[in-house]
Structure formats: C-alpha cells, structure tokens
Amino acid sequence: MTGVDIAFAILAFLAAEPLSGYDLKKRFVESESLPWSGNNNQVYRALVDLHRAGLASVEVQNPHEGPSRKVYALTEAGRAALRARIREEPELPSYRLPVLVHLLAADLLPPAEVDAMLGAYGESLRLKRLALEELQRRARPPEGASDRRNLLWRRIAERPLALIAAEERWVRELRRELASLPGGEPA
Amino acid sequence: MTGVDIAFAILAFLAAEPLSGYDLKKRFVESESLPWSGNNNQVYRALVDLHRAGLASVEVQNPHEGPSRKVYALTEAGRAALRARIREEPELPSYRLPVLVHLLAADLLPPAEVDAMLGAYGESLRLKRLALEELQRRARPPEGASDRRNLLWRRIAERPLALIAAEERWVRELRRELASLPGGEPA
DNA sequence: CAGATCATGTAACTGGTTACATGATTCA
C-alpha cells in the first residue's frame, strides 16, 4: 500500500459514507482533482481487494429486484489503515504538461503557426475551466460536515481550477512575449 | 502516434542535435518539465521504433574501441512528422496531486497531525524547488540558438519551478486557514 | 584497484486505459 493508489482514495471516500462501486466510479469521473478516470476495471477490482484485506465490509442491497448494489463500508481496520496513510507525508506533485513538448522544438514552425497552436490550447483551457466552474457551482459540500471538513473539500475542489487558471495566464503571457520578439507575428 | 508519447519528445530533442540513447535518457532524467523518467526500456525501444519508421537515422560510432554509441539524427520524414505534431493542439495538462487524497479524509486526524503532515510536505516541496533552481542555474541554453528558441527553452525550464512554488504557497495558505479554525492548533 | 560514468539492452511487473458484455429500471 505505497504510492498513490486508488484504494487509498476509495478508503477516503468511504470514510464519509458507505458507497457502491458505481457511486465511487462517479466520484472519480466527476472529480478533476483526483488522478483516476474511474474506469470499472480499477474500481471494482480495488473494492474486491479492500474487502479481502478486511478494510471494507460489503452489504448487498436489492438481491431480488432491481440491479443489485454492493454497498461497501469502512471497517475499523480500514479506518485505522486510512488514518495511518493520511499521516504519511504525501508524494510530491507531478505535472503532465504536453504543451511543453510542443514548445521544445517549436522554432521549426513559423511564429504564426505556433501562435495559432497556443491560441487553440488557451481556448481549450478556458472551456475546461468554465465546465469545471459550472461543475463546482452545482456541487454542494457534504451536508452536516464540520467547518474543517467543509474547508478541506472546498480547497480540494478548487485546486485544479486554480492550476488551470494559472496555465491560461501562462499561455497568454508566453504568446505576448513571442509576439514581441523581432519577427513575432501580429496577425 | 497520438497522445503524448516519448517518441514525440525524442523527435523534438533530435531536432536540435543528433543524440544517442544515453544522451536522451539523461535529458529526460534531468528535466522536471517532461513527464518521463527516462528509463532505458522506453528510450531505447522508442529509438528502434523511430528508426524502423524512417523518422530517424542511426550512425554507430567507435565500433571497435570504447563503448559503441548509436547516434540518432532526424531524417527529413522525421522533421516533417515533428512539425505536423507540433502544429496539433496540445493535450490539456493533468495534475497529479497526491496531497489532495490525504486531505480528502483528513478530519479523521487531530489538527496537529494534519498540520505536521502538511508541514513535512511543504518542506519537501521547498527542497525540491531548491534542487531545481540549482539545476536550472547551472544549465545554460543551447548555444547559438535564436532569441525565439532561447525564450522557449527558458519558459519550458521554469514552468515546473513556478508550479512547485505555487504549491508551496497553497500549502502555507491552507495551514494558516486550518489553524485559524476554532480548535485549530497553535503548536 | 575501486568506484563513477558511459553505454546498450532485456525481463517482469504495475497501473491505467478502452472496449466489451450483460441486464434491469426509469422516463420521455
């Protein structure tokens, strides 16, 4: 249980409330902050493993009618494992910035084309940010939570947003600098 | 050739000068901006593939004495492929922030322990930033390059540094906020 | 002569992705 594995994240979600694989999957899909796509393979396998390890209990709901839901909850062992894990020092962040690879040899292209590429990139960032802002606006914090918990959830949700906004600013600045170079293009 | 593959990055490096697998590996290891560790398996396999695809040529140096060096250079086809690739819109960035997973259920721990975890994290960030700054200080831009190229390389190198510095500020701010909460710990 | 660095490669594994497969329920 080293590295940032999805099991850790699942334990953290289960600490708030019992959830099914499907619920968890949605949480991963909808969250930008967490580095997992929420694909079935991963989530369902992790839940089976967590159960086998005694960190989560299962209760099957509606076994006769409707799609059966397997609702997982933290066991005491699970809660203890989670606490220990949180206490550990987090790994350092890593940033995957494909745009930097494009810039690596960008002087092979005429300035106008580089500017167009960056322009498209900036626009995509903007759209993504807007979508994220919308998503965050309609997501309400878990009810009945403490101030501390609310603060934490807010900060978690807004973190990727801040990073995308920073990336947008960086792109704007870079385009401006490139344009101001002798031979930098106006339009 | 979709997604951010290492082959793209290798082509970009080869655009500047012919390089061996060993040279390329070093570039990946030393660069924080690029999301590859530079492990042998990847680099050497990618070079073989690039060669097979006709995008890079090989010249074996010192075939009789000393360790043999296979120096790869861009072919015209390689240069064209690279240009096309750069023109494409870059993928959006993705951020891997393990600390957020720790915060997800951080209210399971007493405030002092959360603060200690964040403190250790902040310190690691600081050390990493210092190491990076040092690395950047001793790295000089490729000689004889254009203003445009120099600007680009500078911006690429300083990008991860800026992100780490931002993460440090974020941690400081979060700790301050948590401490100011009723029950937030002083020491 | 020992240890770092140069240099190339392979093997085994892990984590993550997409796509496939199935089937019930709800709602327009």
Next chain:
DNA sequence: TGAATCATGTAACCAGTTACATGATCTG
C-alpha cells in the same frame, strides 16, 4: 419502444517503472 441511467463485471492492451545484465573507460 427506445434512450438514458443504474449497476456489475471481464478482456486486451499500453505506457511506464524497477530491476537485471553486461561491459568498457575514466578518475582518484
């Protein structure tokens, strides 16, 4: 009745990691 959503799972694949394996050269 047909599409969207709820719900669980599997198969095939890909990218990336660590560790293994080998051997020469350079430096203290």
